[in-house]
Structure formats: structure tokens, C-alpha cells
Amino acid sequence: MKISAIEIRKHTFEKIFRGYDPDEVDAFLNSLSQEWERYSSENNLLKMQLEYAEKELAKLKDIESTLFRTLKAAEDTSKLIEKEANENAEKRIEESRVTANELVTEAEQRTSQIIRQTEDRLAKFKEDFAQEVKFQERDFRAIENFRDNLIVQLSSLANSALETVERFEQKYDKESVLNKMEDIKKHVAEIEIPKKITFQQPVKIEIEEPADEPEAQVILQDDKPEVVFEVANEPEQEPEAEPVFEVDPELPGEPEPEAEEEIPAVAPFATHVPEPEPAPAPEPEPVREEPVAYNRPRQTPKTAAEEAEEVLAEMHKVAEKARDSSAGINRPRESSQPKKSGGGSFFDQI
Structure with a gap:
């Protein structure tokens, strides 16, 4: 039962x-x-404060929950x-490791391939060079044989x-024969006489010796540019007047003179000898019956030496x-033994 201050009054x-004193x-x-009114007003004030505090508490609780959720989400x-980030870092590290391994493997493969190709090329070059030396040696020997044969032919001529x-001297005037x-x-x-020529190119030489005339027919074959040794024909010279030997009719019957043997003119072996002043080229001669045999038509006018x-x-x-x-590969070792010098025979010095 609620009692207000007015009801009390x-x-x-x-x-x-x-009974009691009415005034008292x-x-x-x-x-x-x-007093009741005062307590009632205080009670109302406290209620209002409590409601306000509860509202503020609810707001703070909402803020707290929001902050907690935000903090949790963060x-x-x-x-x-x-x-x-850790997963991406591990993934990138793994990819980098795989890429590095692939690059290293590829570099090693390319290096080994280059080394193998270089060794193959070097071996092939050595083999070709040795074969080239053999060909040159063979061709040089053939040229020497040709030179010797030519010298023998010239000597025989x-x-x-x-x-x-001498036969003419015995039969005719000695002075004219001596001349x-x-x-x-x-x-x-x-x-x-041809000098020794060193060729650095394989040349195949074939020497043909005809039965009738001692003309040298040279056929030179080559895998690379063709080198042809031609027998240079000397420019035509005016024929010298041969001495006429008259037979004295008063002499007793002498046997008729034998027909003079013709000495075929052999041209010198064509070599490249520099001259101080080159002579003008002679006019081309008509084709003879025994031309020098060539296996192929000559394309360039270069000499064999050039x-x-x-x-x-x-x-x-x-x-x-x-x-x-191929620097550094199969480099020849330097001999540590001192070279022998001084006196002694040639084999001791070697």
C-alpha cells in the first residue's frame, strides 16, 4: 500500500x-x-539515475561486444x-629452388655439350690435318719424282x-760442229731446273711419258681449288741458219750423211720466279698436235705458287x-727436359 505525503497530512x-494531543x-x-516526501523524491532520483546508468551500461556493453568482435576479427x-604470407613465402622459395636447379642442370648440359662438340671438332681437325699432311707429303714426293724424271730427261736429251x-763432228767440219x-x-x-716447292694443299700428280716424244704431260688434281702445272712454251725464236755442209765431189764416194736427229725442245718447269721487269706476253700459238694434257679446263690464270x-x-x-x-683443351705439355746443345753428332743433339 502506497502512502503519499498528502495522505499523511x-x-x-x-x-x-x-486520547493523544491533536496538535502534537x-x-x-x-x-x-x-520526510516521506523527501525520501520519495530521493527514491525517484535514484531510480532515474539507475535507469540512466543501466542505459549507459547497455551502450557500453554493446561497444564492448563490438570492440571484442572487431578485435577478434582483426x-x-x-x-x-x-x-x-608463410604459405606464399614457402611456395616462392620452392619455386625459386626448382628454377635454380633447372638452370644449373641446363647450364651443365650446355657446358658438357659445348665441351663435347669442341673435342669432336678438335679431333676431326687433328685427323684432317694429319691426312692433309700425308697428302702434302705424298704430293711433294710426286713433285720431286717429277723433277728427277725431268732432270733425267733433260740429261738424256x-x-x-x-x-x-760428236757423230757430226766425225763426219763433217769440226769447227761448224763445235759452233x-x-x-x-x-x-x-x-x-x-725446277726448285723444290712446298705445297700446303693436297695435289695429285700423274706423270705421263709418251713413247714417241719425251714431252712431259702433267695432270694435277685437287679436291679444293684446282692447281695446274702447265708446261710453259717458250716464245718462238727466229730459227738460226743451219750450216750447210758441202760435199767435195773430188773425194771418193763417202756414205751419205745420216738424217740429223731432231732434238725436241723441252720447256723449263713452270715456276713462279719474280722478274724485275715482266716481258710482254707472247702471242698465242696455234694448237699443236701434242698439247699438254689437262684433266680439267683451267678457270683462273693463277700460278701454282700463288x-x-x-x-x-x-x-x-x-x-x-x-x-x-679450343684454348686450354689438349694443350701440348711443355717438356721439362733441357734441350741438348753443343757438340756431338746430329742424333746426339736430338
């Missing part, structure tokens, strides 16, 4: 005999109503980001000429390129 009591009761009730997000002169022999000796002395020099320069270039590309 307006409350009345029945009057009886010998009224005064007490007034003071009681005042924590979860940070953990997720950290996990993804000179001997036959001398024999013919003729001097001319023949001069002609033989003018014939140049062709040999060009081939030698080309081989030097190839050797330098191979030496640069």
Missing part, C-alpha cells in the same frame, strides 16, 4: 476521551509527511594473413745432243680459329 483520527499528532504527521585476419754432235755444239750447250744451260700461298694462308686462319676456340 490529510489523514484524520477519531476523537476519544483521554498533527505536528508529527507534518514532519513525517515531509586477430583472425592477422593470423590468416600471416598464414597466407743433252747426252743425245752431244752424241749427235753448233756451243749453241746447244747454251740452250741446255738456259733451261731452268695457289699454294693462298691455301697456306687459309689453313693458318683455320688453325688460329681452332686454337682460339
